[in-house]
Structure formats: C-alpha cells, structure tokens
Amino acid sequence: MQLIPRILTLPLAIGLASPALMVQAQEKASATGYLEGGYEHDSNVTVDELNTSADESDQAWVFDAGLEGILKPTERLNVTLGYSLSGRRYQNLDEFDQNIHLLSADVSYDFDPVTVGTSYHYSHATLGSDPFLDFRRASVYLGSLLAEDVYLRGSLQDKRKEFDDNDARDAEIKGASLDAFFFFNQAQSHFLIGLDGDREDAEAKAYDNDLFRVRVALVHRFTLAGEENRLRFGWRYEDREYEEVTVTSTDPVLTDPLTGDLTERSSNERADKARILEASWRIGLNEVFSVEPSVSWGQYTSNVDSADYDKTVAGVTLRADF
Numbered sequence: 001m002q003l004i005p006r007i008l009t010l011p012l013a014i015g016l017a018s019p020a021l022m023v024q025a026q027e028k029a030s031a032t033g034y035l036e037g038g039y040e041h042d043s044n045v046t047v048d049e050l051n052t053s054a055d056e057s058d059q060a061w062v063f064d065a066g067l068e069g070i071l072k073p074t075e076r077l078n079v080t081l082g083y084s085l086s087g088r089r090y091q092n093l094d095e096f097d098q099n100i101h102l103l104s105a106d107v108s109y110d111f112d113p114v115t116v117g118t119s120y121h122y123s124h125a126t127l128g129s130d131p132f133l134d135f136r137r138a139s140v141y142l143g144s145l146l147a148e149d150v151y152l153r154g155s156l157q158d159k160r161k162e163f164d165d166n167d168a169r170d171a172e173i174k175g176a177s178l179d180a181f182f183f184f185n186q187a188q189s190h191f192l193i194g195l196d197g198d199r200e201d202a203e204a205k206a207y208d209n210d211l212f213r214v215r216v217a218l219v220h221r222f223t224l225a226g227e228e229n230r231l232r233f234g235w236r237y238e239d240r241e242y243e244e245v246t247v248t249s250t251d252p253v254l255t256d257p258l259t260g261d262l263t264e265r266s267s268n269e270r271a272d273k274a275r276i277l278e279a280s281w282r283i284g285l286n287e288v289f290s291v292e293p294s295v296s297w298g299q300y301t302s303n304v305d306s307a308d309y310d311k312t313v314a315g316v317t318l319r320a321d322f
Helices: 003-017 019-028
Strands: 029-042 058-071 077-090 098-110 114-127 130-146 150-163 171-184 189-202 209-224 227-246 266-284 289-302 309-321
Touching: 058 309
Parallel strands: none
Antiparallel strands: 029 058, 029 309, 058 077, 077 098, 098 114, 114 130, 130 150, 150 171, 171 189, 189 209, 209 227, 227 266, 266 289, 289 309
C-alpha cells in the first residue's frame, strides 16, 4: 500500500545523494501504468454471474486503467502490487453498466529451478451503479522453466464470492490450475494451454457446481513499420455441472397428509457448457500509444433457458502505456 509514495519520493532523495545509488534503486523498484478507452458492440448483453441475458444488442464505451509496482528487495525475491479500474457504459441498457475495481498482490521467490509464490486478488464490482459482487482469491503456486523454452506453473486457489443482494449465490470455491507455456521464435511467440478445476459450494444448494475449463492461446509479437505489434488468438471451453433442486408443491407425493409439509424433493442435473473464440491485434503507433481491434464469439449452452445463448463482441480501444 505504501508503494506509490515510496516510488514518487525515493528517486528524488537518492538522486540528491548519489547517481550510483539512483541506479541501484531503479533496479530494486519500478512502476508502470496504462490508460485505455474504446468502443464495442455486443450482440447480446449479459451478466454471466447471474446467468442473465438481455436478448438485446447494444453499444458501449469501455475504459480500463491500471498501476503496477514491482519491488525486488533481493535478486531472487519479487513483490508486485497492482490496482486497476475497468468498466462499460451502454448506450441504451444502462442497467448493465459496470465498474470493476481490482487490487492485487504477489510475492515470489526464485529458488532456481523452481519459483514459489503466493498471490491475493480482491475485486469489487458494481452493476447499474449499485454494489453487485465482491470477489476474493488467494493462491499459492509453483513454476519452473524446462529446457529453456517450456515453462510450467501449477497453483491452488481459495476463492470467495459475495453478492450484495443475493446471498443464496454467495460461495466458497476451491480450485486448482496448471499452465504450460511453449516459447518459440526466439521467445517472441508462445503457445499456452491451461487447465482449471473448481468446486463451488454456495449458500443455496441449487448453485453448487463443479467446473472444468480448458484454455488455449497463441501470442505472436513482431515489429511492423518500426513499432511493436502483438497478435493474440484464444479459445476457451468450460463445462459446469450443477445439482439443481426443484420442488413442485402441487404434486401430492411431496405433501405429508398429516402435517401438510413437503417431505420429498425431486431433482434434476443442470449442465452448462461454453465455447469462446477470441482474436485481437495490438498495433503500436509509437512508444506510448497503441490501438487494438478485437472480436470474440461465444456459444453458451444449457438446459436452463436463461443460460442458453450466443453472443459476439467486437470493438476497438486506444491504449497508452507509461
């Protein structure tokens, strides 16, 4: 939390003392930031956490801004702190407007050849200008570089969702993930394949679920007209299975003839699947500014009508890095 004041004041004090100390401080502390804004078209505005679809298209102004500070107290110890704010402002469906505040912290130590780390993320989301969702994630991870061009990373996570006005959806989540990065083209390109598994235990049994996810991405960096460019192609598959309990009070089998209370419940399994394709091209304009057109297509299938839909999102953003 004290990183930003320290970064702002430390260079001045050290600079007055010694240029050599200035170089040493820059090696141990650094800060970066970005600002991004743009416009997008969404063919079907949705709130994934609520399985809610507007069944309407709309356009939105989008924005994103963030700061990140890195401290290296020793050569092998790395501390990263970050904050970002992102959001959308729709032209017509303003009840779907959103803001997301994200705070993050990561501490890792390189034991060579294994890096051990822990991280914590907290996000606060608003929907239609009202508080919506608080999300917390704590994780521990191990990473190792193999054969100079393959990096493996595994992690265990403990997560918590808290909805502002829907306590039944509040949940504790235990998760695990494994990522494999394959570098080539002199490390200018890499291929990622990731696997995730979550067990979500919600306040209401109807929202308990098991999630299995596969993530695939290809990233290629290259120089065009003297400026840096980045192409990214991604695919994601999700399989989420619920146990949804349905009670039918008009069924006489469910009613105790002496007390009138329900004595049995009928249940059916809910299953959701998602397939998402993404593509983007970040085009460098100069050392600071870049423009990025992007498009994504998602097919969401479910035996619950509200979670069964398709959507396409296309947009363009202007970004400044500093």
